[in-house]
Amino acid sequence: MSPVDGNGAGGGEDLVIRVQGLRTQFGRHVVHDNLDFSVRRGEVMGLVGGSGTGKSVLLRNIVGLMRPAAGTIDILGERIAAPGGGTADMALLRKRWGMLFQDGALFSSLTVAQNIEVPLAEHTDLPPALRREICELKVALVGLPPEAAHKVPSELSGGMRKRAGLARALALDPEILFLDEPTAGLDPIGAHQFDALLRDLQSALLLTVVMVTHDLDSLYAVCDRVSVLVDKRVKVGTIAELEREPDPWIQDYFLGPRGRAAASAKDALRGGTSGAHSGTGDAPQDTMQG
């Protein structure tokens, strides 16, 4: 853990996101109640939970697309939501994170290249030629073929749209990346490539990633810690720690047949290519082998 300034309170932890006492409600329907959630710098945090438990809504709260009914949200050391309103300059902050929406949310009338250029053109003063080169670079980084750059979203498959969305989220080389079900709807091989890609990018760019996913393979492959949304609150830990949680949903999720299969697949993978992903620090997965 780097002993950098941060927002101290976490006992020397460098927290890039800290949500405290969050309450979200739509009318009388309470989605989150007194929820605490935090993410350390440089980690990949998985976010799971049944459908409709408020995973997307939590992300929307954190990136400032929604105002919570109560609670505080600090992100990158700035307070964006508090009872009296946040104090952060959202315009400045927004450049420092990227978000991949659940269904891509690409601008439908722009080509992929133009979609990626939007944040670059808006927030930087790069010369146009360099901007195009960077667009092409992002297209390649997320594993899209070069021809895809000039296609509009409706001409792409679901998986390609996801990748294009990721490229746009990465356009400004953000510090934090929010992903809402990035591998949902991808074929297993595509999903696996996406995981590998994410791991690569995360270690190369030192990203902090918050990823909503239902994909157990993704959880085992890329997440350092996992937060589970149950009963309007978050339970957090490494997968090994969560397996010891008594909550029935969590038990079912990690120790059910699918969880077991994913875990053994992961073990097999780790046996072959140990330390494939840059083994910086306290790789928490080690504990689960024991």
Place this chain on the structure above:
Amino acid sequence: MSSTATETVRPAAPSAARLEVGREGELLRLRLSGAWVTRTVGAQDAALHALEAGGATRVELDLSAVEALDTAGAWLVDRTLGELRRRGLQVEVTGAAPERQALLDKVERRRAAPPPPKRASSLLGLLEELGRGAADVGATAKELTAFLGQTVLALARTAVRPARLRGISLVYHLEKVGLDALPIVGLLAFLIGVVLAYQGSDQLARFGAEIFTVNLVGVAVLREMGVLITAIIVAGRSGSAFTAQIGTMKVNQEVDAMYTIGLDPVDVLVLPRLLALLIALPLLTFYANVMGLLGGAVMATVVLDIDLLSFVRQLRDAVELMTFWVGMIKAPVFAFVIALIGCYEGLKVSSNAESVGLRTTRAVVEAIFLVIVLDALFSIFYSVIGV
């Protein structure tokens, strides 16, 4: 993965990207410092492009003083390396920590995109567009006719088995296109009546025939203005709404979903809207007629000193029941055209948001155009049969 090194934490406001070029005989020494990130590298782009080897054969690129490097910075480094190598120089990178080396390896994957599809030169493009537009008109007319057939078939099916009709949807649309249009239709028809009466009396007064203003208002409103104004307002507010609603459903693949469930979009989406308009437009026209005559009557009382009683008496002499029907008979025809075009354009929406807007505009323009053309045809028809 918690970062181990403090230096990897990027500051909120990065320092500028700096480049020092030094020469030692055969050796060209490039020393990068500061933050080489998306926000800062723009300034060094030109300098790196213009780099002169100047007789050097070896290049040493020193990254040890770089505070932060992201993909944009890495790309500039990689591009410069590539350019220098292509000129036959020997290049060596020093001071790259493993993560940075990994990033540099990653950006090598970039492939130049093929040039964007060419667009024809402006004049040629204009011509091409013109031709395409002309061909489109023909195609649209053909498709619209086919759609008309489909709709009539669905109507016939529903007439045989009325239970197929979606009652709730019909009532909902009746409220939207009929009830909700009352204020605007009433106001505009009233104003048209006022204007007709005022302009008419102004001209007719020269012949001392002010009383015939009543004839003018009566005939004009009942035969033409009432139904035309109503149809144009309805095309603008309901025809466009039909296109936008159906178009948005099209974008969300809801229409495709209907097909796969075995629902016919014509039954589910088109018929309720069409029937609602077929019922509402004649009623709205009747209402517009009343309001138009009322506007004329008010103007006549105020400006011409024709009291309400003599207005009504004169009106009864001037217009026959036939005059009223001549106007009213057009209403269902216009309703049919407006609903048909609104729904047709909605179903033609392709898969993006832009086309919803485009199609909505087209629906309104086409509907108003056809309404006026049909109105002219009606006039010709009436004059031929002598009504």
